[in-house]
Structures are given as structure tokens and as C-alpha cells.
Amino acid sequence: MLLDRSFRRTLIARLLLSAGPSTAAALLVAAPGCGEPEAADIRCFRWFEELGACLDREQALEEFRIIYPRCESEEKIVSVESDGTLRDGACCYEVIAEEAGPCALGRPFTLEGHRRTAAPRPADAGWLARAKNTGPGGMEPSLADLTDEERETLADGWLRSALEEHASVASFARFALDLMAHGAPSSLVEAAHIAALDEVGHARLGFSLASAYRGAPVGPAAFPMAPGIPVAADLAALARAAAEEGCVGETVAALVAAEQRARAEDAAVRAALQAIADDEARHAELAWLTVAWAIGAGGEPVRRGVAEVFEAAVASLGGPPPAGPAPGRGRAAALAAHGHLAGSDLYELRSAALAQVVLPCARALGLWKPQRARGSSRPAASA
Ligand SMILES: [Fe+2]
Ligand SMILES: [Fe+2]
Structure with missing residues (x-):
């Protein structure tokens, strides 16, 4: 059965956040099975097999934007370059990440x-x-x-x-x-x-x-x-x-x-x-x-x-x-x-x-x- 995409996304974000402030970021960079030396270009989010296959690239990019709320991360994901791989309760993707800096201050363009x-x-x-x-x-x-x-x-x-x-x-x-x-x-x-x-x-x-x-x-x-x-x-x-x-x-x-x-x-x-x-x-x-x-x-x-x-x-x-x-x-x-x-x-x-x-x-x-x-x-x- 296909779950409502928006509800699913919201629920996942809530689950991640309910994992606690100190673990939400860790889930992204240290999810099991997400690679070793090249981990800098691999980012993951928690996933459950019951939800079906990993999100497609476009949906995954949206997911990363939820998980990396503005002003709470020192990097941002600008694109997802591979299909997701489901391993050990996480969907992992090759991404292009760039430094976002800590909270941007002042008037942005x-x-x-x-x-x-x-x-x-x-x-x-x-x-x-x-x-x-x-x-x-x-x-x-x-x-x-x-x-x-x-x-x-x-x-x-x-x-x-x-x-x-x-x-x-x-x-x-x-x-x-x-x-x-x-x-x-x-x-x-x-x-x-x-x-x-x-x-x-x-x-x-x-x-x-x-x-x-x-x-x-x-x-x-x-x-x-x-x-x-x-x-x-x-x-x-x-x-x-x-x-x-x-x-x-x-x-x-x-x-x-x-x-x-x-x-x-x-x-x-x-x-x-x-x-x-x-x-x-x-x-x-x-x-x-x-x-x-x-x-x-x-x-x-x-x-x-x-x-x-x-x-x-x-x-x-x-x-x-x-x-x-x-x-x-x-x-x-x-x-x-x-x-x-x-x-x-x-x-x-x-x-x-x-x-x-x-x-x-x-x-x-x-x-x-x-x-x-x-x-x-x-x-x-x-x-
Ligand atoms: Fe100003
Ligand atoms: Fe200024």
C-alpha cells in the first residue's frame, strides 16, 4: 500500500527529531553501512523496510532539506546524485554537499x-x-x-x-x-x-x-x-x-x-x-x-x-x-x-x-x- 507521501515525510521527520537532539545529526553522517573513507559524499536518513523502497532522488533531496533544517547544520545538501540504497535501516545516497556555515545572519538575498x-x-x-x-x-x-x-x-x-x-x-x-x-x-x-x-x-x-x-x-x-x-x-x-x-x-x-x-x-x-x-x-x-x-x-x-x-x-x-x-x-x-x-x-x-x-x-x-x-x-x- 502506498502511504501518503506528505504524511510519511512528516512522520519520518518527527521520528528523527524524536530520536533526540544529539542523535539526529549523527544518524545522517554515521548511519550503519554507509561507507568508510568516502563517507563525506554519502548521506543517509533512517528508513524502515515497511515503507518500501528508498525515496527517489527528488524526494530524497526534499527529505534532506527537512532533516537539515535551516540554521541548524553546517552543511546543506544541494543535489542527490545516486539512487538510494537501503541498508541496515537507512537509505543512503551519493550527494553533493556544500558548506552552509552556522546560522547565516543578516539580510539574505x-x-x-x-x-x-x-x-x-x-x-x-x-x-x-x-x-x-x-x-x-x-x-x-x-x-x-x-x-x-x-x-x-x-x-x-x-x-x-x-x-x-x-x-x-x-x-x-x-x-x-x-x-x-x-x-x-x-x-x-x-x-x-x-x-x-x-x-x-x-x-x-x-x-x-x-x-x-x-x-x-x-x-x-x-x-x-x-x-x-x-x-x-x-x-x-x-x-x-x-x-x-x-x-x-x-x-x-x-x-x-x-x-x-x-x-x-x-x-x-x-x-x-x-x-x-x-x-x-x-x-x-x-x-x-x-x-x-x-x-x-x-x-x-x-x-x-x-x-x-x-x-x-x-x-x-x-x-x-x-x-x-x-x-x-x-x-x-x-x-x-x-x-x-x-x-x-x-x-x-x-x-x-x-x-x-x-x-x-x-x-x-x-x-x-x-x-x-x-x-x-x-x-x-x-x-
Ligand atoms: Fe543589514
Ligand atoms: Fe549588514
Whole structure:
């Protein structure tokens, strides 16, 4: 008998999650019989013979997207390259996985539901901070007392952050067009353009720090635009995007940047994070203002769409922390002094920002009501 595909998928995801936060990720990378040295390209999920053959490639890709919830994994599966093999209670596939990084922060540029960033381009000095943008200590962090490995980690972390900031420039450019297309007031259009310039500054700061830790300049390659990028179809779509990217994304980004700054000791890093935190707070404010305007103009259908965004944010709370080795305490402190936090720290900060700031704001605005979390006896967000 064929089981309903959607119900089956949901049930499997619940079963995996009910296995416990610490085992869900392990099931994926260490399912029995999934290969030895080449395991980096094999990923598995739990399966039961009673369910029949393994899912086809397209269904398996959907399954991996459920199992690797956004912001809870340091990698994402971008394609499934083989049919599944059922062995020892798991379906295993050859996949192409790419590094997703810990929780992406700030305003993303998304196309067809996927975040896009440019690729890094070595030896490109075109996105380094100008002298007038440097803070106390300039843009040269102190490299004394850092091991080669720590420098490499910091270079990678700041590069990833810089590429996300670079994507935010494109995101605000599109947001400005969305606002124009749906009759927004000039104050919002103006703020969107100013925010895009802020993001240029954030990207420069990030690329400058990445280059300093790396010991050689690095910048972004051409941004992967697609022809005919659409503007928001209607006011509800505009408001949903503003809620997701701004009310959630940038509110969280502002709080995380402030916390990174509080833990940082290097003067150049602190100056960069201070500027970023201040700007992100304004960007978050712009998003909440935009949502308020859109609801005022579009009424209940717009409000409903925005409320769904906050429900989705609630659903992302309480999942497993990112997989991957945590740095030792001494190394973690050395990295934090230069603005780098471990994936698990970022995940916890993101969760706290959602529970303690984003959701209370949404609740106060009548955009979200606490309910009991799925499969849990605790309130969805108790702050
Ligand atoms: Fe930014
Ligand atoms: Fe921003």
C-alpha cells in the first residue's frame, strides 16, 4: 500500500527529531553501512523496510532539506546524485554537499527559496575598507598570539560573513524596487537605499578583516544574479520578505553582532562589530516599519502572511545545535577575542534573540500568539 507521501515525510521527520537532539545529526553522517573513507559524499536518513523502497532522488533531496533544517547544520545538501540504497535501516545516497556555515545572519538575498552569495575571489582588493571607514586601531587586527590554525579559522569566518554582507547589498537593492513597485512612502525607499550603502560598508569591513587574517587580499566574485529577477508579486509577498529577512534576520543579526562585540578584545574587530550592530539595528527597525506600513495598506491578508513567518521562526527554536567539533575553551576564547563564535554559540544566540526579542515584538504587535510547541510540553517561547 502506498502511504501518503506528505504524511510519511512528516512522520519520518518527527521520528528523527524524536530520536533526540544529539542523535539526529549523527544518524545522517554515521548511519550503519554507509561507507568508510568516502563517507563525506554519502548521506543517509533512517528508513524502515515497511515503507518500501528508498525515496527517489527528488524526494530524497526534499527529505534532506527537512532533516537539515535551516540554521541548524553546517552543511546543506544541494543535489542527490545516486539512487538510494537501503541498508541496515537507512537509505543512503551519493550527494553533493556544500558548506552552509552556522546560522547565516543578516539580510539574505534569496532566489527561488535559496540563499545566494558570491564566490570569494582571491587577490581582489576592490572591496577592502577605505581609510575613512577604519575605526580605532585601523582595519589591521593584531595577529600576535594567534596560531596559523586560528588565523585560518578567523579568515574563513570573516570571509563567510563578508559574503553574506555583500549579498545584503543586492537584497536591499531589490527591496527598494519592491517598495517602489508597491507604492511605499519615500521615507521607506530612502531608508532602503541608505541601508544598501551600509551593507557595502559591512562587506568592506568583513573582506578587510578576512584579508588581514589571511595575509592576502580577498573579495567577492561577480554576484550570481539571474536574468529577470522578479519584484514582490504583491504587498503580502513584500511584507513576508521584510518580516523574514528583516524583522527576524536583521533583528537577530543586530543582537548577535552586539554580543560578538561584547566578547571581542581586538580593537579593529570591536570597531567593525560596533558599526555593524548599530546599522543592523536600524535595518531591523526599517523592516518592522515596513511590515506595519504594508499591513496598514493591505489589511488582513498581509497580516496573515507575516504571522506565518513568525510561526516558522518559532518552529526553528529548540532543534539540535549545529553538528561539528567545538573548539577547546582556550581556542574558543582566542577566536572570540577576534569576533568569531562557534556555530553552537551562534545558534544559542539566535534562539535567544528570537525568544527574547523577535517574538515578544511580534506578540506585542498582534502578529504572533504563544502556543505549545510541537511535541513538547514547554511553551514555544517563554521570554
Ligand atoms: Fe549588514
Ligand atoms: Fe543589514
